[in-house]
Amino acid sequence: MTTTSTxxxxxxxxxxxxxxxxxxxxxxxxxxxxxxRRRQIMQEAARLFGTRGFEATTIRDIAAATGILxxxxxxxxxxxxxxxxxxxxxxxxxxxxxxxxxIEGVEDPWDRLEAAAVAHCNDLLGSSEVPVIVSPYYSxxxxxxxxxxxxxxxxxxxxxxxxxxxxxxxxxxxxxLFRLNFLGALNWMPTWYRPSARLSPADxxxxxxxxxxxx
Amino acid sequence: MTTTSTxxxxxxxxxxxxxxxxxxxxxxxxxxxxxxRRRQIMQEAARLFGTRGFEATTIRDIAAATGILxxxxxxxxxxxxxxxxxxxxxxxxxxxxxxxxxIEGVEDPWDRLEAAAVAHCNDLLGSSEVPVIVSPYYSxxxxxxxxxxxxxxxxxxxxxxxxxxxxxxxxxxxxxLFRLNFLGALNWMPTWYRPSARLSPADxxxxxxxxxxxx
DNA sequence: ATCAATCATACAAGCGTTCGTTTGATCGAC
DNA sequence: GTCGATCAAACGAACGCTTGTATGATTGAT
Numbered sequence: 001m002t003t004t005s006t007x008x009x010x011x012x013x014x015x016x017x018x019x020x021x022x023x024x025x026x027x028x029x030x031x032x033x034x035x036x037r038r039r040q041i042m043q044e045a046a047r048l049f050g051t052r053g054f055e056a057t058t059i060r061d062i063a064a065a066t067g068i069l070x071x072x073x074x075x076x077x078x079x080x081x082x083x084x085x086x087x088x089x090x091x092x093x094x095x096x097x098x099x100x101x102x103i104e105g106v107e108d109p110w111d112r113l114e115a116a117a118v119a120h121c122n123d124l125l126g127s128s129e130v131p132v133i134v135s136p137y138y139s140x141x142x143x144x145x146x147x148x149x150x151x152x153x154x155x156x157x158x159x160x161x162x163x164x165x166x167x168x169x170x171x172x173x174x175x176x177l178f179r180l181n182f183l184g185a186l187n188w189m190p191t192w193y194r195p196s197a198r199l200s201p202a203d204x205x206x207x208x209x210x211x212x213x214x215x
Numbered sequence: 216m217t218t219t220s221t222x223x224x225x226x227x228x229x230x231x232x233x234x235x236x237x238x239x240x241x242x243x244x245x246x247x248x249x250x251x252r253r254r255q256i257m258q259e260a261a262r263l264f265g266t267r268g269f270e271a272t273t274i275r276d277i278a279a280a281t282g283i284l285x286x287x288x289x290x291x292x293x294x295x296x297x298x299x300x301x302x303x304x305x306x307x308x309x310x311x312x313x314x315x316x317x318i319e320g321v322e323d324p325w326d327r328l329e330a331a332a333v334a335h336c337n338d339l340l341g342s343s344e345v346p347v348i349v350s351p352y353y354s355x356x357x358x359x360x361x362x363x364x365x366x367x368x369x370x371x372x373x374x375x376x377x378x379x380x381x382x383x384x385x386x387x388x389x390x391x392l393f394r395l396n397f398l399g400a401l402n403w404m405p406t407w408y409r410p411s412a413r414l415s416p417a418d419x420x421x422x423x424x425x426x427x428x429x430x
Numbered sequence: 431a432t433c434a435a436t437c438a439t440a441c442a443a444g445c446g447t448t449c450g451t452t453t454g455a456t457c458g459a460c
Numbered sequence: 461g462t463c464g465a466t467c468a469a470a471c472g473a474a475c476g477c478t479t480g481t482a483t484g485a486t487t488g489a490t
Contacts (some may be wrong), residue, residue: 003351019264028241037435046265053268053270053271054395055268055271056270058478058479058480059479059480059481060478060479060480068435068436068437069435069436069437069438070480070481071437071438071439071481071482071483072435072436072437073481074480074481075434075435075436075470076435079480079481080479080480080481155407170430172425173422173425173426174414174422177419177422177423178426180400180403180404180407181403181422181423181426182400183403184399184400184401184402184403184406184407185395185396185397185399186399187399187401187403187406188395188396188398188399188400188402188403189395191399191400191402192395198393201387204392207388207389207392207396208392210387210388211388211393211396211427212426212427214430215385215429215430252469252470273444273445273446274445274446274447275444275445275446283469283470283471284470284471284472285446285447285472286447286448286449286470286472286473287469287470287471288447288469289446289447289448290468290469290470291469294446294447295446295447432489432490433488433490434488434490435485435486435487435488435489436485436486436487436488436490437484437485437486438483438485439482439483439484439485440481440482440483440484440485441480441481441482441483442479442480442481443478443479443480443481444477444478444479444480444489445476445477445478445479446475446476446477446478447473447474447475447476447477447481448473448474448476449472449473449474449475450471450472450473450474451470451471451472451473452469452470452471452472453466453468453469453470453471454467454469454470455466455467455468455469455472456465456466456467456468457464457465457466457467458463458464458465458466458487459462459463459464459465460461460462460463460464
């Protein structure tokens with residue numbers, strides 16, 4: 001009896017949205033509005049996937065959050081899995097770019113790792129448009145997508161691996177394990193982080209690297 | 216919805232005699248089989264929940280793995296959520312006992328943390344009977360169980376918090392954050408660990424603490 | 431008038447769950 | 461020892477509902 005409360009969800013025929021109402025609305029050109037709905041769907045899907053998981057999020061949930069009906073989703077995406085792949089890929093691309101931008105110009109290897117951690121936390125914990133999804137999606141229901149998802153994730157993990165490679169670590173430290181534990185701590189953060197915490201995302205990232213640094 | 220058929224539901228719980236059966240109640244021939252099926256169901260459910268997640272695992276999956284039909288599950292458990300709570304609680308109890316046993320007699324605070332990490336890894340990564348589930352259960356579909364699950368988890372986190380409290384850390388280190396990152400790295404391991412790796416679970420736990428130790 | 435975008439509706443499959451029934455073992459009374 | 465009675469345990473077929481997806485009609489801007 002886990003029925004949700006999505007019973008009487010009659011869509012209000014308000015149609016209050018008049019294009020003329022907002023002067024700052026995008027021009028009816030084709031440059032920015034092209035694929036706008038698609039991005040909007042991705043944004044809502046990312047939020048829902050991130051908080052409920054893939055299976056617990058329904059197409060109708062995503063559609064309702066976007067303001068359309070379930071069937072209309074299929075004009076923009078071929079399947080639910082396609083939405084996930086798009087969202088996952090965009091999130092990975094976003095966090096990769098954020099980290100690359102953050103470490104640019106930083107020289108010291110440990111400072112670079114710290115900058116990467118801060119950027120990662122800001123992206124993952126901050127109110128990002130398209131939250132990254134790095135949850136354990138070995139989930140068997142996404143088995144068919146696993147190769148695709150791993151490929152998307154590998155791009156980011158390579159960046160981190162390079163950062164770890166440059167560190168001056170004791171010779172008995174397994175760098176692969178170091179990277180996995182570092183990413184594990186980062187990826188676990190969305191589980192416990194609440195925006196009202198006394199520590200900002202940047203503080204959290206900084207402290208993480210601070211604890212790993214040789215003292 | 217609420218049909219009037221409030222017929223007497225078959226009571227699934229054991230509770231034959233008084234709940235607290237005395238030790239003398241044990242029959243010499245059939246004591247071991249009491250609740251055996253229930254444990255078997257929990258074992259299969261734990262494996263499936265751990266690999267596919269809660270929503271992607273169906274009652275029929277669990278039943279098939281146990282060798283019975285879907286409906287028969289409900290003789291032993293009242294609901295799918297009940298199975299999860301039982302499995303989660305048993306897993307938490309198991310890992311808590313394993314960690315407590317591992318740190319017993321160890322004096323040095325860092326050695327105690329290392330022993331705890333090793334025990335945690337052995338329990339979580341080893342082929343345990345009832346795998347622990349410490350995945351991100353902020354999942355909204357388990358919202359109603361959240362308090363129960365958090366209570367079960369808190370027992371274990373308190374043990375870890377005490378271990379961290381005893382460490383001699385620099386004054387600027389946030390111990391709460393230290394604990395969360397430590398647990399994050401541990402909890403993320405099932406995501407990437409494969410038993411054929413060159414490192415044993417114990418190696419992994421040892422290296423994790425080794426990397427955190429002041430050098 | 432065109433056409434991209436959305437609606438409205440439908441469908442088959444699968445979900446958790448229920449329930450009447452069946453089975454095989456145990457047990458007290460005869 | 462035999463025989464009903466009882467019980468735990470499982471079966472198998474449904475139920476009501478939700479899911480992802482498909483499709484024809486409709487809309488509104490160009």
